[in-house]
Amino acid sequence: MGSSGQQVSWKLADHPTLPKGKTLALIVLDGWGEYKPDEYNCIHVAQTPTMDSLKQGAPEKWRLIRAHGKAVGLPTEDDMGNSEVGHNALGAGRIFAQGAKLVDIALASGKIYEGEGFKYISECFEKGTLHLIGLLSDGGVHSRLDQLQLLLKGASERGAKRIRVHILTDGRDVLDGSSVGFVETLESDLAKLCENGVDARIASGGGRMYVTMDRYENDWDVVKRGWDAQVRGEAPHKFTNAVEAVKKLRENANDQYLPPFVIVDENEKAVGPIEDGDAVVTFNFRADRMVMLAKALEYQDFDKFDRVKVPKIRYAGMLQYDGELKLPGRYLVSPPEIDRTSGEYLVHNGVRTFACSETVKFGHVTFFWNGNRSGYFNPEMEEYVEIPSDVGITFNVQPKMKALEIGEKARDAILSRKFDQVRVNIPNGDMVGHTGDIQATVVACKAADEAVKFDWKSSVFFSLTALEGPNSTNCGRMLMRNEPSEINAMIIDAIEQVGGIYVVTADHGNAEDMVKRNKSGQPLYDKSGKLQILTSHTCQPVPIAIGGPGLAAGVRFRNDVPDGGLANVAATVVNLHGYVAPNDYEPTLIEVVNN
Numbered sequence: 001m002g003s004s005g006q007q008v009s010w011k012l013a014d015h016p017t018l019p020k021g022k023t024l025a026l027i028v029l030d031g032w033g034e035y036k037p038d039e040y041n042c043i044h045v046a047q048t049p050t051m052d053s054l055k056q057g058a059p060e061k062w063r064l065i066r067a068h069g070k071a072v073g074l075p076t077e078d079d080m081g082n083s084e085v086g087h088n089a090l091g092a093g094r095i096f097a098q099g100a101k102l103v104d105i106a107l108a109s110g111k112i113y114e115g116e117g118f119k120y121i122s123e124c125f126e127k128g129t130l131h132l133i134g135l136l137s138d139g140g141v142h143s144r145l146d147q148l149q150l151l152l153k154g155a156s157e158r159g160a161k162r163i164r165v166h167i168l169t170d171g172r173d174v175l176d177g178s179s180v181g182f183v184e185t186l187e188s189d190l191a192k193l194c195e196n197g198v199d200a201r202i203a204s205g206g207g208r209m210y211v212t213m214d215r216y217e218n219d220w221d222v223v224k225r226g227w228d229a230q231v232r233g234e235a236p237h238k239f240t241n242a243v244e245a246v247k248k249l250r251e252n253a254n255d256q257y258l259p260p261f262v263i264v265d266e267n268e269k270a271v272g273p274i275e276d277g278d279a280v281v282t283f284n285f286r287a288d289r290m291v292m293l294a295k296a297l298e299y300q301d302f303d304k305f306d307r308v309k310v311p312k313i314r315y316a317g318m319l320q321y322d323g324e325l326k327l328p329g330r331y332l333v334s335p336p337e338i339d340r341t342s343g344e345y346l347v348h349n350g351v352r353t354f355a356c357s358e359t360v361k362f363g364h365v366t367f368f369w370n371g372n373r374s375g376y377f378n379p380e381m382e383e384y385v386e387i388p389s390d391v392g393i394t395f396n397v398q399p400k401m402k403a404l405e406i407g408e409k410a411r412d413a414i415l416s417r418k419f420d421q422v423r424v425n426i427p428n429g430d431m432v433g434h435t436g437d438i439q440a441t442v443v444a445c446k447a448a449d450e451a452v453k454f455d456w457k458s459s460v461f462f463s464l465t466a467l468e469g470p471n472s473t474n475c476g477r478m479l480m481r482n483e484p485s486e487i488n489a490m491i492i493d494a495i496e497q498v499g500g501i502y503v504v505t506a507d508h509g510n511a512e513d514m515v516k517r518n519k520s521g522q523p524l525y526d527k528s529g530k531l532q533i534l535t536s537h538t539c540q541p542v543p544i545a546i547g548g549p550g551l552a553a554g555v556r557f558r559n560d561v562p563d564g565g566l567a568n569v570a571a572t573v574v575n576l577h578g579y580v581a582p583n584d585y586e587p588t589l590i591e592v593v594n595n
């Protein structure tokens with residue numbers, strides 16, 4: 001049986017020419033796109049000797065692939081890529097209509113209001129309040145303002161008499177500072193509902209990275225701050241008006257990091273804490289940053305923080321966020337059914353798998369990779385290692401993050417020869433790119449490049465002098481032996497040692513373009529003459545490189561898949577493990593030619 005319940009034949013056919021048993025390193029550089037070289041392209045500015053050298057292999061061993069829009073199941077070609085859809089496509093080998101699109105369809109057809117989820121919450125409309133909690137922007141990565149607007153309208157037309165919106169300001173998938181405009185728009189929508197007799201208000205808020213939207217259990221305090229404001233009506237900042245709140249709090253923080261606030265009435269009483277008998281909808285369609293709140297709202301036994309107040313509510317997610325945990329149990333729109341992922345096939349065919357990242361991206365190479373499914377397919381065959389991320393900092397402060405540690409763990413897994421596939425996500429370009437700090441993002445890109453393969457030529461003298469003192473005679477020996485030291489060896493170095501294969505790619509762009517531009521590509525400035533920094537992802541393609549001593553002679557990228565995207569990577573990887581990919585997978589990117 002497959003994870004979706006249907007009968008599946010898991011046996012993969014042998015590849016006609018490619019051998020089995022080669023250790024394969026599968027490296028995803030998060031937020032690493034290809035763009036024209038200029039001062040705002042941090043990947044270009046950074047020293048990235050490894051990725052530069054892989055590019056020399058074009059077009060046979062290096063090419064670009066699509067990572068945004070329809071190639072990853074998003075509604076339009078204007079939709080930038082993101083980790084969820086990117087890793088889903090990389091792992092599943094097919095393009096699924098993603099949450100953003102499924103919600104659009106359900107809203108347009110009205111089916112969203114006919115499902116079990118809506119019926120369940122609407123039973124509270126007569127006596128209780130409908131609370132909507134989620135990210136307020138048009139970023140289209142986790143949520144979209146227009147979907148919230150339609151839901152507000154639809155719910156009020158179907159009997160919701162009292163509505164409270166708990167907003168999370170963005171500035172990460174959209175420009176910093178844009179939160180004020182989004183709040184103004186929402187306020188005017190709510191005012192129109194009020195004119196029609198619905199008591200509709202913003203009740204609380206905060207910046208997404210500081211309030212509520214943590215992921216992979218990196219920092220429960222983030223969720224607690226949101227809980228206190230949303231459920232208990234308590235926050236360090238109280239305002240009578242949300243636009244005023246955001247404007248004021250922005251004096252000391254960016255949109256992403258606004259502290260929690262509650263909206264109060266003239267008696268300083270919170271206007272919308274969640275009470276017994278209320279309905280709650282988390283309106284984000286994307287899972288990773290809603291799972292923690294969903295657990296706090298749904299689980300009876302919950303010990304991650306003291307909830308203090310646990311109202312009896314009816315809760316539904318916009319989507320079901322975790323298919324394995326069935327979390328939440330009620331939802332408005334069915335999630336994409338991402339089944340028969342390459343990970344599941346490979347495990348069934350005996351491919352032993354190791355996956356690793358640091359906490360903030362751990363679920364990307366496990367949960368998203370496996371089609372939004374937590375846990376192992378077969379614990380005997382798989383090992384997933386999470387390296388704890390730094391907590392309570394913005395990553396421009398530590399731009400190297402845990403790249404080195406991830407590289408080391410992958411290296412050790414490769415050298416142990418216990419695994420056939422060693423899969424990692426290296427987060428730096430993305431996580432630091434989101435901070436909008438250009439200098440730090442340059443450092444981040446260099447660190448990511450070093451995790452892929454240590455640039456021992458430029459660093460060997462330094463590291464040996466550090467280890468053995470300035471008179472070390474090993475420097476000459478090391479250089480003559482023309483190989484990395486074990487201490488410095490990273491992922492590709494280890495692959496070279498075990499005669500394996502590497503595939504290096506990315507999930508979407510980010511660090512390669514850090515400014516907003518006009519149509520002709522010129523940087524844009526705001527009214528005060530300030531450069532408009534781009535904290536979000538981009539619509540740029542991403543590189544993919546293959547190589548290593550284990551790559552069979554004659555393997556090269558085909559030139560008849562010019563529109564290839566992330567979904568074509570799975571079949572490619574399955575081939576490199578020595579198997580033919582399932583028929584309905586997007587075509588492989590490689591061919592084998594006789595030399």
Ligand SMILES: O=C(O)[C@H](O)COP(=O)(O)O
Binds near residue numbers: 030
């Ligand atoms: O959640 C985030 O950090 C951003 O909205 C998207 O980034 P990711 O898709 O790379 O996780």
Ligand SMILES: [Mn+2]
Binds near residue numbers: 030031082086430507
């Ligand atoms: Mn990503």
Ligand SMILES: [Mn+2]
Binds near residue numbers: 083430431434510537
């Ligand atoms: Mn990102």
